[in-house]
Amino acid sequence: MTSTSPFHELRTELESLTTEAFRPELSEIDRLPTLEIARLMNAEDTAVPAAVAERLPQIAAAIDAVAERMARGGRLIYAGAGTAGRLGVLDASECPPTFNTEPSQVVGLIAGGPEAMVTSIEGAEDSRELAAKALDALGLTPDDTVVGISASGRTPYAIGAVEHARERGALTIGLACNADSALAAAAEHGIEIVTGPELLTGSTRLKAGTAQKLVLNMLSTITMIRLGKTYGNLMVDVRASNDKLRARSRRIVALATGAADEEIERALAATDGEVKNAILTLLSGVDAPTAAHLLEESAGHLRAALERAKP
Numbered sequence: 001m002t003s004t005s006p007f008h009e010l011r012t013e014l015e016s017l018t019t020e021a022f023r024p025e026l027s028e029i030d031r032l033p034t035l036e037i038a039r040l041m042n043a044e045d046t047a048v049p050a051a052v053a054e055r056l057p058q059i060a061a062a063i064d065a066v067a068e069r070m071a072r073g074g075r076l077i078y079a080g081a082g083t084a085g086r087l088g089v090l091d092a093s094e095c096p097p098t099f100n101t102e103p104s105q106v107v108g109l110i111a112g113g114p115e116a117m118v119t120s121i122e123g124a125e126d127s128r129e130l131a132a133k134a135l136d137a138l139g140l141t142p143d144d145t146v147v148g149i150s151a152s153g154r155t156p157y158a159i160g161a162v163e164h165a166r167e168r169g170a171l172t173i174g175l176a177c178n179a180d181s182a183l184a185a186a187a188e189h190g191i192e193i194v195t196g197p198e199l200l201t202g203s204t205r206l207k208a209g210t211a212q213k214l215v216l217n218m219l220s221t222i223t224m225i226r227l228g229k230t231y232g233n234l235m236v237d238v239r240a241s242n243d244k245l246r247a248r249s250r251r252i253v254a255l256a257t258g259a260a261d262e263e264i265e266r267a268l269a270a271t272d273g274e275v276k277n278a279i280l281t282l283l284s285g286v287d288a289p290t291a292a293h294l295l296e297e298s299a300g301h302l303r304a305a306l307e308r309a310k311p
Contacts (some may be wrong), residue, residue, distance in 0.1 A: 017178050018182050019151050019204050021197035029199070033294020041206075044199050050212045051193050060220055062173050062189040066145045066219065067226035069171055072301070074143030076106045076223065077135070079161035081125030084149035084175075084212060086111030086117055091216040097245070099229040100237040106220060109134045111157040128160025135164055142169035147219065149212055150174075151204035153192070161184040162186045166175055175215055177243040191215060228301030236276045236302055257282040275304050284309035 021047045028304035029037060052059075066076055078088025089108030112121025113129060124130060135146065146165035148158035153176030162172045163186050174187030177195050184190025193215060195207040197203035224230065229237040234256055240246040253264045256279045263282060270288040278301060280291040286309050 012211050015153075017152055018042040018194060018196055018262075019177050019198060019208050020202050023199075024202045028201065041199055045210060047300055048193075048195055048207050048214065051195050052211055052214050054217075055193055058189065058191050059215060060222075061255055062224045063219060063226070065189065066173075067223045069143045069145055070105070070223060070227060072143045074141065074145060074171075075104065075138075076220065077109065077138065077144060077146045077165075077296045078107070078149060078216070079118075079131055079134070079146060079158055081101075081111035082120075082154070083155045083156050083209050084158065085210050085245075087209060087306070088119060088147070088149050089142035091220050095220055095224070097239050097241060098235060099224045099241070100239045101224075101229075109161070111155075122306075125155050125157045128156050128163070130160035134232075135161060135180060140165060140168045140170055145171040145173065147173040147175060147216075148183050148187060148217075150181075151177045151208035151212070155183070155184040159183050159186050167203055174236050175212060175213055177204065182273040187209060207234060226306070228299065231276070231279065231302045235281060238275055240273055240275075248299065249273065253278050255258045276300070276305075280305055280309065 029040070039284065070076060078092055079085070080088050085108070087123070089110055090119035092106040092108035096103055106222040109115045109131070111127070112124035115121060116124060146161055148162040150158040159182055161173055166172045166186070166188070172187040173189040173191065174181070175191045176183045177193050179192055179194050181192055184192050193211040195211050198206045199202060200206065221228070233253050236252060237257070238245055238249055238252065240249045249268065252266055252275055253259065255266065259267070260280050264278070267278035267281050271281065271291065274294060277288060277291045279286060280286065280294065284306060286294065294305040294308050295302070298308060
């Protein structure tokens with residue numbers, strides 16, 4: 001007899017997903033010593049980087065496309081529900097202090113709004129319309145990129161965000177943790193990191209969440225490298241908003257230039273604490289206004305500015 005439950009179709013769909021698979025060999029995990037459970041979890045997590053490695057070509061292609069649009073003034077916008085949405089908000093929120101971006105340049109949208117960061121908002125993840133409204137509120141443009149994030153690859157909010165963004169001419173990326181997902185199919189760049197069944201059935205905040213975090217790290221970090229936010233592996237666009245970051249700024253200038261502390265302090269004072277500008281004055285001998293002008297001409301790329309400063 002066919003089930004009359006309104007959730008029968010969805011239940012059947014979930015049962016077909018790798019991330020939702022039940023692992024009978026772990027059915028008595030609650031009886032194990034804590035150390036053994038920790039060892040099991042640790043062993044599970046070691047498989048995640050390898051799963052990400054299998055998709056590096058797709059990730060790299062997506063990053064190049066994002067960087068091209070952001071160089072024209074576009075934004076990077078994450079959209080997801082639950083854990084996936086929180087990870088997007090987290091990655092977006094870390095860009096301003098790390099790379100001195102404006103808060104509007106990298107944006108995290110979560111189904112249900114900011115309240116959903118700590119509270120489950122009923123029905124929000126099931127609405128494509130909510131995703132479209134959130135994107136419309138941002139004034140989406142063809143230079144923007146929308147990254148739909150969903151472990152299952154079937155979350156309506158994430159798929160709706162990608163579909164709406166594509167209709168508006170924006171670049172679209174679908175990040176999922178199941179193969180042949182609707183989300184990846186809806187996007188121009190589909191990235192499917194297949195991490196397999198979870199330690200706890202359906203708890204995709206575990207391996208799937210770790211995989212998503214690793215990919216988002218790459219998307220934002222390597223894009224910022226391409227945009228000239230680093231000099232080598234130094235975060236020269238760091239925003240020194242607290243004592244730790246002020247100390248880090250001085251260390252970065254020292255590593256880049258080899259200058260004495262007194263010179264570094266003078267350079268940072270002359271450039272209003274801008275690390276890139278201070279490095280440029282120390283390495284090229286130009287004054288602070290000239291350094292600012294050279295960096296502007298070089299679209300913020302320190303290496304290019306140094307080349308321009310050569311006699």
